[in-house]
């Protein structure tokens with residue numbers, strides 16, 4: 001069957017008219033990969049699946065929400081959209097705005113955006129404005145622009161973003177045949193944990209299924225929900241979740257509590273170790289923020305939180321190619337040889 005993107009696939013679950021013409025880059029339908037090598041490495045009793053959202057058209061899950069938000073903006077005759085971003089929202093907004101033929105403005109924290117994401121926003125043709133401030137300050141400005149002008153906000157405070165992102169839950173249930181017992185994912189602005197939970201709950205209401213426990217992971221230096229206080233100066237190597245005052249804070253706490261789940265934190269070194277482990281055991285290169293889902297899983301395994309009956313899905317939210325600098329730092333560099341067979345063989349060290 002021809003795949004036409006998440007709007008066409010799940011239109012009956014979305015608040016869009018039946019005859020809508022989607023602005024789509026054929027996002028969604030991403031791989032759900034069973035991670036047996038990782039399971040062995042972590043000595044986890046449960047099954048582990050990785051939902052690789054880095055396989056989306058702009059390399060992150062943001063595309064699921066953006067197709068719906070931009071389609072709605074076009075329906076409403078918007079001429080321009082705006083977002084604050086830690087990187088991936090701006091890349092996605094810029095791409096879908098280009099496809100729709102409308103303008104995109106993005107407001108970014110200067111010096112805190114992974115190079116690949118910045119390059120994306122620029123080449124897709126967005127007007128990029130950097131501020132000497134953090135994501136939370138950028139979002140405050142964007143909210144004011146939204147209130148004072150006709151420019152449409154496409155951050156996850158736009159409910160159409162959440163609507164699109166919930167389709168990842170539908171795909172997981174359809175792939176597994178049932179909902180997993182646990183769902184682990186990174187938490188930044190907390191839109192995605194809100195969206196996944198909404199998706200699982202709605203699928204249950206429509207088609208009947210069990211519900212997973214939601215496991216959210218913040219970075220230690222940006223853990224407002226864990227500590228129940230705003231972080232004025234959030235810091236983490238995982239720039240996609242470098243957020244001190246999440247817009248969907250309340251909804252994330254609700255998802256945690258309604259599902260009987262947890263929201264905890266992982267350190268930067270745990271995040272980087274998990275990123276390398278996912279790559280070297282499963283052949284999947286995700287970005288640092290994404291790896292917090294596995295770093296968190298690893299901590300809970302150490303607490304004997306899971307049993308052999310459990311199935312855990314970890315969302316790998318974005319593609320590691322977006323942030324090559326972080327990946328290259330501290331990793332073993334290539335070996336050097338003269339351009340002769342003997343030298344290369346010596347370095348290969350086959351015996």
Ligand SMILES: *Cc1c(COP(=O)(O)O)cnc(C)c1O
Nearest residue numbers: 088188189190191192240317318
């Ligand atoms: C946006 C993003 C997150 C955080 O998602 P929220 O919905 O803000 O909680 C995590 N990882 C990546 C790669 C992202 O782009």
